[in-house]
Amino acid sequence: MPSAMPKADEVRAMYQKWCAAKKPPIESFARNIGEPASTVRRWINQYVVRLEVAEAPEFEIAEIPDALLPVEDLVERRKRQFAQKKKHEEARKLIPIKIKKTGAIGILHYGDPHVDDDGTDLSLLEHHMHLTNTVEGLYGANIGDTTNNWVGRLARLYAAQSTSAAESWQLAEWFIRGTNWMYMIGGNHDAWSGDGDPIRWIAGEINATYQDSEARLQLNFPNGKHVRINARHDFTGHSMYNPVHGATKALHFGIRDHVAVCGHKHVSGYGVLKDPDSGITMHALQIASYKVYDRYAREKGFRDQALSPCAVTVINPDLDPQSPDLIKVFWDADEGANYLKFLRRKK
Structure with missing residues (x-):
């Protein structure tokens, strides 16, 4: 044993x-x-x-650190990221803008610029940019699609336009740096760049307010008056009878702001409503595009429903908040600029 x-x-x-x-x-x-x-x-x-x-091992292997953070550090990082995300999202629900000038101001809302497209009226866009820099109290606002920004399978379309991808970003920078901005938002074409959107970086260099696809702003005037603007590249909803259906629906069933403005569809539309609760007059705006000649629209047989590639809203804070003339809408940028000059001369 x-x-x-x-x-x-x-x-x-x-x-x-x-x-x-x-x-x-x-x-x-x-x-x-x-x-x-x-x-x-x-x-x-x-x-x-x-x-x-x-x-007594015959050899010793060096310790290799884990590629992942320890879970305790990961949890703390995720907490900090959520806290930052919460601050950002809460702050952008209604962005306050302090207006330092007394009297009336104007906002020139650019329709989809598509600055690099052969069918874009760049001369008219340049003229409107000039207005924002020379007319006192007039500011620019972009509702998205600064360039065509063809990506993926659509990148083949660069072969159908005379402007290269590199030249497109040159034009985008020229446009952004050449405007006196109130705010900017991105469109679906801009979103194709993903998180590395060059427009965000260009806008950041000149301290222009830029949001991805929508921005809600409250303009606070020196006399204590307030005007709210809800700007989106597009509002949900479509009607064959009413080109501004999406923005109108947003005012009816969403937040009652003074202005709801969007683009995307390259058509114009305008609706005026009264909020029965606050008594304010609400303006729904669908703005077309500086891309006047569009092969896609021609192929699909879309009708020309563009009044203008832009719209100017002139705000007179000296009027009663319930006045239906607190905000005036002009489809001709020069007419809007002249009206703004007239109001400011009266001060």
Whole structure:
């Protein structure tokens, strides 16, 4: 019968004796310690060799750090990211804009610029940019689609226009730097750039307010009056009978703002409503595009429903908040600028 299973320290002591004896043959070593040779051999093979390897490895592998953060650090990072996200989302629900000028101001809402398209009236766009820089109190607002920004399978369309992708961004920067801005939002074409939207970076360099696809603003005038603008690249909803259906629906069933303005569809539309609760007059605006000639529209047989590529809203904060003339809408930018000049001369 084999001897009882020894404890680990007994095996280690026996192994050390064997090593001290300069590792003689198992048979002679077993006779010297009074144990059967088969038992000693089994101990050494099954246990002693493992102890030797564990205590004196033949090589040592350097520790490789884990590529992932420890979960505790990951949890803390996620908490900080949510806190930052919450601050951002809460702040953009209604963005306050402090108007420092007394008297009337105007906002020239650019329809989809598409500055790099061959069918875009760049001369008219340039003239309107000039108005925002030369008419006191007139500011620009962009409702999206600054460039065609063809990506993916649509990138093939660069072959059908004379402006290259690199030149498109040159024109976009020229447009953004050349306007006196109130606000900017992105469109679906701008969104195709993903999180690395170059327009965001260009706008940031000149401290222009830029939001992805929508912005709700409250203009705070020196006399304490307030005007709210809800600008989106597009409002949900479509009607074959009413081109401004989406913006009108937003005022009817959404937040009752003074102006709801959008673009995207390259058509014009205008609706006026009264909020029965506050008594304010609400203006729904669908603005067309500076892209006057559009092959896609021609192929689909879309009718020309563009009054103008822009709209100018002139706000007179000296009027009663419930006055239906608090905001005037002009489809001709020069007429709107002239009316703004007239009101400011009266101050």
